[in-house]
Amino acid sequence: MTFPDGGQQTAPGVPGTAGTSPNGRATGRPAPPSAARPSPAPAVADQPGDVWDQRVARVLAFLRRRLSGQYEVDEFGFDRELTDAVFHPVLRLLYRDWFRTEVFGAEHLPASGPGLVVGNHSGTIAVDALMLSVAVHDEHPAHRYLRLLGADFVFRMPFISELARKSGGTVACNPDAERLLRAGELVGVFPEGFKGVGKRYTERYRLQRFGRGGFVSAALRTGTPIVPVAIVGAEEIYPLIGDIKPLARLLGLPYFPVTPTFPWLGPLGAIPLPSKWLIEFCEPIDTRPYLDSADDPLVVFNLADQVRETIQQTLHRLLERRPDPFGP
Amino acid sequence: MTLPTPGHPGRPPSAAPVVVVTGVSRYLAAHVAARLAADPAVGRVIGMDAADPPAEYAPLLEQVELIGADLRTAGPAIAELGAEVVAHLAVLTAPDSRSGGRAAMKEQNVIGTMQLLAACQQAPRLRKLVVRSSTAAYGASFRDPAVFTEETEPRQVPRGGFARDILDIEGYVRGFRRRRPDVSATVLRLAPLIGSQADTTLTRYFAMPVVPTVLGRDPRLQFVHVDDALEVLHRSIVEDHPGTFNVAGAGVLTLSQAIRRAGRIPLPVVEPGLSAVASLAKSIGRRGFGLDQVDLFVHGRVVDTSALTREYGFTPRSTAAAFDDFLRGHRLGAPASPDRLAAAESAVLAAIRQVRATVGKDREPAAQSTAGSPARDTGWQATEGAP
Numbered sequence: 001m002t003f004p005d006g007g008q009q010t011a012p013g014v015p016g017t018a019g020t021s022p023n024g025r026a027t028g029r030p031a032p033p034s035a036a037r038p039s040p041a042p043a044v045a046d047q048p049g050d051v052w053d054q055r056v057a058r059v060l061a062f063l064r065r066r067l068s069g070q071y072e073v074d075e076f077g078f079d080r081e082l083t084d085a086v087f088h089p090v091l092r093l094l095y096r097d098w099f100r101t102e103v104f105g106a107e108h109l110p111a112s113g114p115g116l117v118v119g120n121h122s123g124t125i126a127v128d129a130l131m132l133s134v135a136v137h138d139e140h141p142a143h144r145y146l147r148l149l150g151a152d153f154v155f156r157m158p159f160i161s162e163l164a165r166k167s168g169g170t171v172a173c174n175p176d177a178e179r180l181l182r183a184g185e186l187v188g189v190f191p192e193g194f195k196g197v198g199k200r201y202t203e204r205y206r207l208q209r210f211g212r213g214g215f216v217s218a219a220l221r222t223g224t225p226i227v228p229v230a231i232v233g234a235e236e237i238y239p240l241i242g243d244i245k246p247l248a249r250l251l252g253l254p255y256f257p258v259t260p261t262f263p264w265l266g267p268l269g270a271i272p273l274p275s276k277w278l279i280e281f282c283e284p285i286d287t288r289p290y291l292d293s294a295d296d297p298l299v300v301f302n303l304a305d306q307v308r309e310t311i312q313q314t315l316h317r318l319l320e321r322r323p324d325p326f327g328p
Numbered sequence: 329m330t331l332p333t334p335g336h337p338g339r340p341p342s343a344a345p346v347v348v349v350t351g352v353s354r355y356l357a358a359h360v361a362a363r364l365a366a367d368p369a370v371g372r373v374i375g376m377d378a379a380d381p382p383a384e385y386a387p388l389l390e391q392v393e394l395i396g397a398d399l400r401t402a403g404p405a406i407a408e409l410g411a412e413v414v415a416h417l418a419v420l421t422a423p424d425s426r427s428g429g430r431a432a433m434k435e436q437n438v439i440g441t442m443q444l445l446a447a448c449q450q451a452p453r454l455r456k457l458v459v460r461s462s463t464a465a466y467g468a469s470f471r472d473p474a475v476f477t478e479e480t481e482p483r484q485v486p487r488g489g490f491a492r493d494i495l496d497i498e499g500y501v502r503g504f505r506r507r508r509p510d511v512s513a514t515v516l517r518l519a520p521l522i523g524s525q526a527d528t529t530l531t532r533y534f535a536m537p538v539v540p541t542v543l544g545r546d547p548r549l550q551f552v553h554v555d556d557a558l559e560v561l562h563r564s565i566v567e568d569h570p571g572t573f574n575v576a577g578a579g580v581l582t583l584s585q586a587i588r589r590a591g592r593i594p595l596p597v598v599e600p601g602l603s604a605v606a607s608l609a610k611s612i613g614r615r616g617f618g619l620d621q622v623d624l625f626v627h628g629r630v631v632d633t634s635a636l637t638r639e640y641g642f643t644p645r646s647t648a649a650a651f652d653d654f655l656r657g658h659r660l661g662a663p664a665s666p667d668r669l670a671a672a673e674s675a676v677l678a679a680i681r682q683v684r685a686t687v688g689k690d691r692e693p694a695a696q697s698t699a700g701s702p703a704r705d706t707g708w709q710a711t712e713g714a715p
Contacts, residue, residue, distance in 0.1 A: 057677060064673045068666035069588030075580050075630050076474045077548050152471045158544025158599070161470075165548075175473035175480070 076147070076180070077165030083145070087167045088134060094127070095134045098274050099233055100328065105281035106139035114181040114224040115284070117146060117188045118215060120207055120311050121196030123234035124257045126150075127272060132188055132231060133168070135279050146188040147180050149173075149215075153194075153254065177218040187224075189215045191304070198243070198255040204235035205319060207312050213304035216287075220294035220303075225284040228307045230314035233277030236325045238262065275325050278318045282310050344371030345455075347565060348411040350399060350444065351418025352392065353377040355526060356460070356554070358385040360417060360561050365391035369566055374409060376402060377418065379427070399440035403447035406454075414448055415458040415565050416441065419497065421490055422529050422618065430489055437493035445504045448511070457513045458564045459501050463550070463574060464491040464620060465517055468627035474548075477632045478517075478572050488620030498572075512570040516560060519576035519631065520624075522650050523554035524657025529621065534590045535658055540605070543596035546584045547628025550576045551651055556644035560636070569639050574631035577647035583625060590655055591666070599626060 062085060065071055071081045095101050109115060119132055133146040148164070149172035155161040170176045172189065180187050190196060195208035219226050242258030262269030285306065293299040347364055351357040352375030365373045373391065375381070378398040381389055397405050399418060406414065419437055423430040441459075448454055466472070467482030468491075486492060498515060505513050520530045530551070533539060552575050560575050587594045597605065602622050637643050644650075 053680075056680060060673045060676060064666075064669045067588060068591075068669050069581075069585040070666065071585070073548070073580050073582050073585060075548070077546075077580070077582065077628075079582075156470045158542075162544065162546045166546075170474045171471060173471065173473050175477070176475070179473075179475055 073166075076168070076170045076176070077162075078145070078147070078168040079166040080145070083167050087163075088137060091130050091134045092138070094272075095131050095138075095277075098272070099131065099237075099277040100274075101131060101135060101233070101277040101279060103135050103139045103279045103281075105283075106135075108227055108281040108284055109136065109140050109144070109186065110225060110227075110284070111142065112184070114184050114222060115186045115227055116177075116181065116215060116219045116224050117186060117227045117229055117281070118307050118311070119188065119190055119229040119231055120205075120315060121190035121192045122199065122204065122231070123272075124197060124238035124240050124259065126154075126190070126197055127237060128231045128234035129188065129190060130167075131234070131277065132229065132279065136186060136188070144186050147185045148188045149177055149190075151193055172214075174214055174218050177215065178222055181218060181222040181224045191215050194254040198240065198257075201235065201239035201241055204239075205232070205315050207308055207315070210304045210308050213300045216300045216303045216307070217294045219287045220290050220300070223288050223291050225286055226303070226307055227284045228282040228310040228314070230280050230282065230311050230318055231277070232279075232315060232318040232322060233275045233325070236275035237272035239273070273326070276322055276327050278322055280314050280318055282314055285310075344369065345412035346372045346374065346410055346453075347413040347415065348374045348376055348406060348409065349392075349415045349417060350376045350402070351416075352389060352394065353379040353381040353385075354418075356521070356557065356561075357415075357417035358388050359554075359558050360415060360565070361392045362388040363558060363562050364565060365389075367562070367566060372409075374411070376405070399436065400443045402444055403450065406444075406447045407451045410453045411451055412453050413456040413458070413565055414444070414451075414454060415460075415561065416444055417460045417561070418444075419460050419462075419493070421462070422620075423489070434489065434493060437490075438496045441497045441500050445500050449504060449507055454508070454511055456565070456568070457501075457504065457511055458561065459497065459513070459515050460561070461498055461501075461515050461517045461572075462490070462494050463517045463519050463576065463629050463631050464488065464624075465494045465498055466629065466631070467491060467495075468623040468629070470627070472627065475630050475632050476574070478574060478635055486620075486623060488618055488623050490618070490620045491623070512568055514564045514569050515572040516557075516564060517572065517574045517631070518557055519550045519552040519574070519629070519647075521554050521557055522551040522654045524653050526554040526654075531654060531658065533621070534586065534592060534654070536592065538593045538595050539587055540597050540602060541583055541587070541594045542602055542622070542625045543598045545599070545626050546582045547625055548580045548582055548630050549586060549624070549628060550580060550630050550647045551654075552576045552647075553645050553650035553653060556642075556650070559642060560640060560644070563640055563642065567640075571635075571639065573636045573639065574633050575636055575644065576631050576633050577644050577650045578633055579646040579648055580630055581647055581651055583628075586651060589651065589666075591668075 065081070071079065073079050109117070117132070117136065119128065122128060129148050129150075133148060136146040137143050145168050148169040150164050150169045152171050154164050154169070155171055170180070177187055177189070191210040191213070192208040193211065199208060216226070218224075238257065238259045240257050240259060244256040244258060248254065248256035259269065261271070285303070287303070290299050290303070347370055349357050349361040349364065352361050357375070357377075358381060361373050361375045364370045372393060375389060375392045375394045376397050377394070378396065380396065381394070395405060418440060420433045423433045428435075448457060463476070464486065465482065466476040466480055467484060467486040469483040471483055473480065482495065485495070501513060501515055504511070521528050522530055556577070557575060563569070581589070584594065599622070602625070603619065633644070
């Protein structure tokens, strides 16, 4: 199912229901219930009233489906309805209004069939992965979903693990990556992993090592094109200036971040700085010529290096276009 | 249905083979034995169990010859009977306090299987071995892939007793395959069974009005309908399908979704608390809730069933369909059933309409005097609707 007005659909709908009930109690009073937001009640036979009727009905139908479990979840746990109605609208607020994201090269994403989107990772918390999934969904003409691969650490944490699965993520391992690619999905991966997200602000936009190149062999085994993507803006949201290692060990985290605002300002430190984001999808790399070299370390390494170089150069180019990290 | 000829010229298969089914005092084995007895392609069906089958299975087991033998003493019986097929279904999924608890469960699952396979190794006429295993064989770890294929190795030894037993049982079958390569061995890894009549750990769980779950976890579950499991077991016995196969309904239900479909109320408990509850349940000998369930409710378990479909040409009904059938069979006064939710939804919508009609009637004169009001409404709608 689709919500034509995506983001705005659920959020205003709920206040809509709430706005009607005070009205019900104030039947005798002709005064408008609130000046700030017009109530749906005055326009009985009018067009806006019907719109609100539909919205309320749609929200109720959504709630009924959710509460009675009448929705589909795929074998990885991806809940498309929840992603469309809740996750994406929330993320879109950050994506559009907070980070003012601009996207280039969306035409390089495969129109259909599998694709492996490989990006640079940064920003202390993996907000870049979430923004990338919104970018893919919103900029792709077919509104495809990006299936993210996350570290097993993500799936160890309660709540976070379920949010990750419901929004289409799964554990970064070759069986899952290949299964998703064979099913024709767009898969998003960040080969730098924690080395990328947890690097200091002084090392910003410098790509870290690309692990063992497991993502390349997954693409080679399935003949999937690799789409390198450069993300500029995530480095500035939580500039990492320190790491309290003993605390990280105590809490079982890969690092304990210290940013200019965290942990000094407590929960306020969790608000990302409003940097300007640029995302560029680069030309896809065809892997079909290397189909049978998935186990050849040299081919895998060279391809991984090619992807890394492409992303690094695109990052430099994008940075030149964005002289002020917090510009408009 | 005729039996395919196995490649042993020395021992031609008889037209109507002798089949031994273990564990016939329990639901699955009793039904498998009954179906085999009704199949003209099967000669004698011998049900083996140390315990006497309960009276409710008596009509089922009319055509089945019963032997009251323990698996540990079954050795001579299997050779003497000239068994050609042994279906080992005497695998307990949960400790039963009435018959000795976990110790007895392990004794039967592990030692029993070991003894039975030792006996099978000595049985000269044996051609086929079918073993009931479980998807618990994949263990539970945070690094697990989302979907297990038959080739996936468990990443760490599971905590639950049943899962450990399953790993041991499959280990013995591997050893048996090496020592008797002439015997076709089928291992069926069954997902949790569910069905309209079946009484299993999970059906008892979903029948509780308030069901405990693990806080912050919403595992992906898969079920197999009991009737489909019976069909696959039957085909494994009368046809030849050597290998290891996952048996589950395609598709996935998350635990929260299943609870909602069943109209139950979830009670999230922190994981260490649930483990404590599990060990408490174990100590007071309450059946059906152990570390196996805690692991399942933290990690979930989804398997790939394409190998089964390919080899058997049979697709079990989907997990969602199997669950629906279970719900139909176990209609209990659900506190939050879909019908009630639908009724609540239409009640709210009707109330809104009614309220608006009343308010509208009161307002009509006021609305006519303030002409700006509708314009303001539409204006707001327009900005609101813009993406």
